[in-house]
Amino acid sequence: LEAIVNLLMKTTRGSKMESGDESPVVLITGCSQGGIGHALAREFSVNGCRVVATSRSRSTMTDLEQDPRLLVQELDVQSEQSVSKVISNVIDKFGQIDVLVNNAGVQCVGPLAEIPISAMENTFNTNVFGSMRMTQAVVPHMVSKKKGKIVNVGSITVMAPGPWAGVYTATKAAIHALTDTLRLELGTFGIDVINVVPGGIRTNIANSAVANFNKMPELKLYKPYEEAIRERAFISQRMKPTPAETFAKDTVAAVLKKNPPAWFSSGRYSTLMAIMYHMPLWFKDFVQKKALMKKGWDDRLRNLRLLITLNQSIPTSITTTLFKLKHEIKHKPTVPWGMYVEQEMAPTSQVLMTTSLFLGFNRRHVVVRRQQSPRASSLRGLSDFASLRMQISDESPVVMITGCSHGGIGHALAREFSDNGCLVVATSRSRSTMTDLEEDPRLFVQELDVRSEQSVTEAISNVIDKFGQIDVLVNNAGVQCVGPLSEIPLSSMENTFNTNVFGSLRMTQAVVPHMVSKKKGKIVNVGSISVMAPGPWAGAYTATKAAIHSLTDTLRLELEPFGIDVIDVVPGGVRSNLANSAVSIFNKTTELKLYKPYEEAIIERAFFFQKHKPTPAETFAKDTVAAVLKKNPPAWFSSGRYSTFMAIMYHMPLWFKDFVQKKALMKKG
Known part of the structure; x- marks a missing residue:
């Protein structure tokens, strides 16, 4: 019976795709099995889109190849030649690309003082420059059609950067900034640019990150923290992450709107990290150190459970009152001011923001007043630097x-x-x-x-x-x-x-x-x-x-x-x-x-x-x-x-x- 139902569903969905050339063509990068891109590919397809799923290797998408609703192609976002070839192939086959989802990404864990620069460059090459290669390749086509949507996948970790994942978080901070700029620059051509910010989602991205970490040179300064660093990669996977399929449903529904939001977040920890975003640095540092900076791992589980309890205890009604959102966002992904285009600030929110600016409960303590520093005695006239040293x-x-x-x-x-x-x-x-x-x-x-x-x-x-x-x-x-x-x-x-x-x-x-x-x-x-x-x-x-x-x-x-x-x-x-x-x-x-x-x-x-x-x-x-x-x-x-x-x-x-x-x-x- 299950096989018959699946066959009927495939037939129905397939006919829906073939029923008209008006079905959106969606190109997604990073569709390896077990990841966000994989779930997005299936969900866009379920919603009647013609989907091109890509990854660096076809072997990571074997189950997608068996689905007649999907076109699977190899694509390495680090290669300009590979990007140009795939974009051309898709346009030749379908005549259009309506939605580009820049999802391809790699995680990099380890202390910034000891990670090889080459590993950092590789992470940026995929997460940042890969997205820009895809964007530059598809924009001329979208401009010619006077429409299109570009989705950049960021990360909730940007809200409160912590230890051991600094490189990955920095790439996503760069993506958030680039997305804000692209939204302004491309809006004049009728192209929407959407920043999708996952919370804790069940994926396998941490596996390759830890495998790469294990291949790095042996730690010197941070040897006592080695176990904590490995565990950091899996933290979102061990605390009841949101299923990738659930995240994909929420995201696809938002992206396919006629007027999609400029910023969309869904998934585990969304509420907690949104609140952390506007906390003072001393508080964020205190929480991060308690949770992630101790040597070893067992002692930190109690602190992490406390954070999870905090995340679960914040009712959606409270955050809705503060932010007065005009559209539904799932999994309590409450967002700080300045994150949703479709938003107006309630009076409560305005008062809270003004108070935060004066009390220092903004993201960081900003010092803008000029302070006169004490002058050292004049040292001019000395003949050379050696005599100055004396x-x-x-x-x-x-x-x-x-x-x-x-x-x-x-x-x-x-x-x-x-x-x-x-x-x-x-x-x-x-x-x-x-x-x-x-x-x-x-x-x-x-x-x-x-x-x-x-x-x-x-x-x-x-x-x-x-x-x-x-x-x-x-x-x-x-x-x-x-x-x-x-x-x-x-x-x-x-x-x-x-x-x-x-x-x-x-x-x-x-x-x-x-x-x-x-x-x-x-x-x-x-x-x-x-x-x-x-x-x-x-x-x-x-x-x-x-x-x-x-x-x-x-x-x-x-x-x-x-x-x-x-x-x-x-x-x-x-x-x-x-x-x-x-x-x-x-x-x-x-x-x-x-x-x-x-x-x-x-x-x-x-x-x-x-x-x-x-x-x-x-x-x-x-x-x-x-x-x-x-x-x-x-x-x-x-x-x-x-x-x-x-x-x-x-x-x-x-x-x-x-x-x-x-x-x-x-x-x-």
């Missing part, structure tokens, strides 16, 4: 700063740290960009390319050999990348990530063993206020900074046991020359087709902060150095033009943020 106490902090080219934030930070009595090592890719610093006897100038592991290793060794210590590392080196995400060469995006993200990680990995041996140190990562409300034309740059913010949250937890402080410094609008090189590269490498009418607006976007009374870099440097040199520095510090405005924008609903961004930056000309 004039300063051996307790003077040694500060190493990347990205100190003239006219930038790093340049101003180098002078300000020096004025505060620190021994400063200023670095840049070329000494020619630091000629004025070389003339200052208080500073030691060194060439350093953060994209080169050899250059990083040599520079760190030189500093330790010369001064015996590095007390503060400031990861400031960065490049900006402007242009529409659909038309920027992928090589430009990869270069931006290589400098802004992997460059910071190379420096961190090189300096951490030394700081651990000293049982102290400070690592400062320079982010960006643009992450608070990602806008058009600067999506690649904003995504790198979203990744940096996420990585910094993880590093703060993972390095605290060794006495190392990790500080997220978030500049507002600060006067610098960062935009000059970005526009120069844009003019040389990007030939616009779809966005030609927006060319002037794109270039103006690069200089937006520079044309609206930016904070002088020297003022920003004074505020930042004063905060960093505190005995107990803040985990998060922001200063500069628009800091307050963007902190408020962070809490606004998406429809409002999109409205402001479109008015300011999306006009032709």
Whole structure:
């Protein structure tokens, strides 16, 4: 009887697919058996769609191949050739692609200080650049049809990044930022972009992550945490995860709406993580450490059960009252302000948000007031750096700063740290960009390319050999990348990530063993206020900074046991020359087709902060150095033009943020 019913269902559904060419064509990446993509493929098919299910190997989709309702194809999202071939095949066969689901992803577990950079790059290549390859390949077709939907699969872990999964969470933070930008840039062509954020879903993604972790070099600093790291990969799988089929039903129903939500979440922990999103850092860190940072595993089960009880005890009625959602979201995936387009804020919500801003119960403690730092006695006139070393106490902090080219934030930070009595090592890719610093006897100038592991290793060794210590590392080196995400060469995006993200990680990995041996140190990562409300034309740059913010949250937890402080410094609008090189590269490498009418607006976007009374870099440097040199520095510090405005924008609903961004930056000309 069951066989007959199944046969009838297949026949009915098959005839539904063949009944008209108006059935949506859905292309899904990452459809291996046991994963979210696999469940999505079946659910889209059940809903009458013509589904193309893809994975790196057909052997992982054998059951889908047996289903006559599905077209199965091999696709490696890391390969531009593979992507182009599959997109062409699908368009040739069906004449259209109506929905693209960027689901392909790999997990990466381990401490950030010891994961090989190559493993991190592979994760980003699949999760971030893979999605961008697919998007760039399908957008011209959707533009020609004046319609389409692109679904990017993020992760609920972005709401509160924790230890041991920092790389994976950073890739998803980048995806969230890229999705916000794509929604604005593609909306003008009638293309909807949807951020789907799974909670705890039953999948097999953790299996390969642990297998890859076991192949990595043996842990040194984190050997006592090895068992906890493996268990972290399976945490969502061991606490009653939502079945993938249930998640798929909710997601497909949302995506196939005529006006789909810009942001959709479903699954285990959705409510808990949404609330965690707006908790202060000290609270989030406390919960994460209690649950995940103890050596071994058995002692943590009680804490985890407490968290699960908390998640289950929050009635949907409470969250509905606060957020007054206009449409049904299943499995209590209550979302903080600014997450659903179809949303209006109830009076209770407005009061709660205003109170949170004043009491510090927002995501992070934002410092925007300028503080005057005490000046060190003048050290000018000394003949060389060696004599300077003799004039300063051996307790003077040694500060190493990347990205100190003239006219930038790093340049101003180098002078300000020096004025505060620190021994400063200023670095840049070329000494020619630091000629004025070389003339200052208080500073030691060194060439350093953060994209080169050899250059990083040599520079760190030189500093330790010369001064015996590095007390503060400031990861400031960065490049900006402007242009529409659909038309920027992928090589430009990869270069931006290589400098802004992997460059910071190379420096961190090189300096951490030394700081651990000293049982102290400070690592400062320079982010960006643009992450608070990602806008058009600067999506690649904003995504790198979203990744940096996420990585910094993880590093703060993972390095605290060794006495190392990790500080997220978030500049507002600060006067610098960062935009000059970005526009120069844009003019040389990007030939616009779809966005030609927006060319002037794109270039103006690069200089937006520079044309609206930016904070002088020297003022920003004074505020930042004063905060960093505190005995107990803040985990998060922001200063500069628009800091307050963007902190408020962070809490606004998406429809409002999109409205402001479109008015300011999306006009032709």
